[in-house]
Amino acid sequence: MTSAQPYPHSVVNPATEEVVAKVEYAGTAEADAAIERAARAYDGWRAVAPADRARLLRAFAAAVDADRENLAATEVANAGHTISNARWEAGNVRDVLEYYSAAPERNFGRQIPVAGGIDVTFKEPLGVVGVIVPWNFPMPIAGWSLAPALAAGNTVVLKPAELTPLTAIRLGELAAQAGIPDGVFQVIPGRGAVVGRRFIEHPAVRKIAFTGATVVGQQIMAGCAAQVKRVTLELGGKSANIVFADCDLAAAAASAPYAAFDNAGQDCCARSRILVEQSAFDEFMALLEPAVRGVRVGDLLDESAEMGPLISAEQRASVARYVPDDAPVAFRGTAPSGSGFWFPPTVLAPVGRDSAAFREEIFGPVLTVVPFRDEDEAVRIANDTEYGLSGSIWTRDLGRGLRVARGVQAGNLSVNSHSSVRYSTPFGGFKQSGLGRELGPDALDAFTETKNVFISTSGNNS
Numbered sequence: 001m002t003s004a005q006p007y008p009h010s011v012v013n014p015a016t017e018e019v020v021a022k023v024e025y026a027g028t029a030e031a032d033a034a035i036e037r038a039a040r041a042y043d044g045w046r047a048v049a050p051a052d053r054a055r056l057l058r059a060f061a062a063a064v065d066a067d068r069e070n071l072a073a074t075e076v077a078n079a080g081h082t083i084s085n086a087r088w089e090a091g092n093v094r095d096v097l098e099y100y101s102a103a104p105e106r107n108f109g110r111q112i113p114v115a116g117g118i119d120v121t122f123k124e125p126l127g128v129v130g131v132i133v134p135w136n137f138p139m140p141i142a143g144w145s146l147a148p149a150l151a152a153g154n155t156v157v158l159k160p161a162e163l164t165p166l167t168a169i170r171l172g173e174l175a176a177q178a179g180i181p182d183g184v185f186q187v188i189p190g191r192g193a194v195v196g197r198r199f200i201e202h203p204a205v206r207k208i209a210f211t212g213a214t215v216v217g218q219q220i221m222a223g224c225a226a227q228v229k230r231v232t233l234e235l236g237g238k239s240a241n242i243v244f245a246d247c248d249l250a251a252a253a254a255s256a257p258y259a260a261f262d263n264a265g266q267d268c269c270a271r272s273r274i275l276v277e278q279s280a281f282d283e284f285m286a287l288l289e290p291a292v293r294g295v296r297v298g299d300l301l302d303e304s305a306e307m308g309p310l311i312s313a314e315q316r317a318s319v320a321r322y323v324p325d326d327a328p329v330a331f332r333g334t335a336p337s338g339s340g341f342w343f344p345p346t347v348l349a350p351v352g353r354d355s356a357a358f359r360e361e362i363f364g365p366v367l368t369v370v371p372f373r374d375e376d377e378a379v380r381i382a383n384d385t386e387y388g389l390s391g392s393i394w395t396r397d398l399g400r401g402l403r404v405a406r407g408v409q410a411g412n413l414s415v416n417s418h419s420s421v422r423y424s425t426p427f428g429g430f431k432q433s434g435l436g437r438e439l440g441p442d443a444l445d446a447f448t449e450t451k452n453v454f455i456s457t458s459g460n461n462s
């Protein structure tokens with residue numbers, strides 16, 4: 001058996017290490033067959049009247065809503081998410097489908113004044129879109145691409161991450177139940193190097209929407225270049241949470257752990273670097289300690305659980321490398337012992353600004369804290385990274401909040417909050433955190449080409 005052949009894969013519950021399902025992974029031939037099915041379905045799907053495409057997306061949203069508890073329970077078992085997070089994630093897929101169900105009837109072009117005729121633009125779909133999803137937020141990240149792509153009239157082939165295929169497979173079933181025509185949305189579980197690679201190589205796939213590690217995104221972008229294939233990249237992050245001495249320190253400290261440890265820190269937007277104004281450093285650390293110790297890590301089905309395990313033994317080993325025995329641990333929270341890939345919330349301070357823990361995306365519940373002298377230095381430290389995905393600024397000075405938000409080179413900033421992603425606002429990265437934007441009112445731009453048509457109104461056909 002080679003990796004390019006189909007094979008059964010065991011899906012493991014990261015909280016218990018038990019096998020929860022066996023999934024058949026596609027080989028190259030299956031991936032090609034799915035892509036070709038999607039290509040055949042394209043003409044029919046783009047021809048569906050806008051109001052009917054909207055109705056079908058609303059029916060898909062309703063099917064997701066009706067299955068929300070099942071989807072959430074599946075994600076708890078497959079990805080080790082807490083039940084409250086998993087419910088939110090399933091609800092987010094529903095919301096995103098509903099939001100973009102309004103798009104087919106509002107996919108406007110423009111009428112541009114020109115001499116001798118009428119000039120109009122159309123937003124044409126691209127064809128088959130390949131969506132490649134990571135394991136950290138399997139449901140929302142799938143929804144953010146598939147919903148606008150389908151709304152624009154594309155057909156979609158989606159590859160979930162190797163470790164977390166179950167909710168994506170279920171979304172494929174729900175789409176079919178809702179009446180989305182055959183071949184329009186297909187989920188193809190398999191390896192990145194097999195199925196993902198075919199998305200990039202196969203000429204019928206006209207666009208890749210990739211979310212994952214920066215190093216993989218670089219390879220995908222290079223692969224897409226051969227066919228000038230459109231590509232959107234949502235990649236890694238090492239975001240700063242900048243705390244000024246004039247802010248509501250208690251609120252900043254109480255919320256900081258959740259901005260770093262949600263989803264066990266396996267969050268591209270994790271604010272894993274806290275920068276604190278020197279004059280408030282000691283007070284902030286004193287407030288942060290009980291907040292970190294208070295994070296509830298454990299029984300995922302308990303509605304009060306706040307953090308689960310890491311996704312795999314490999315991920316835990318990778319995170320643990322940033323916390324060697326002599327690491328400067330300021331304090332840490334708790335985690336269950338025994339089976340499961342648990343890792344306690346951990347705060348490192350003081351850390352050097354050139355240390356690996358401060359510079360690299362750890363993708364686990366480890367955060368670092370450093371002091372800064374003034375506003376300029378805060379912005380300089382925040383920007384001293386190749387990443388630029390998100391960040392937070394805590395201050396009571398509105399002018400400073402806006403100045404620093406404008407100064408930080410990142411796609412998603414929040415002032416006195418840690419919000420990053422709302423389906424109605426654009427999301428994406430600066431620098432090596434990504435290319436292009438998802439979500440928000442303009443998301444269909446990433447799944448359409450602009451076509452310009454001039455219609456002569458002069459009598460002589462010139």
Ligand code: NAD
Pocket residue numbers: 132133134135136137141159160161162190191192193195196197211212213214216217219220233234235236237267268361363389429433434
């Ligand atoms: P990953 O890059 O290893 O894998 C992501 C997906 O790409 C998987 O489906 C994988 O099978 C596939 N893949 C891997 N190699 C491939 C190849 N050569 N060709 C085609 N497909 C390939 O990432 P991961 O470990 O699953 O997720 C963690 C990373 O994702 C982190 O760096 C995180 O910051 C990033 N992320 C970014 C965002 C964002 O919106 N910016 C959101 C979530 C996660």
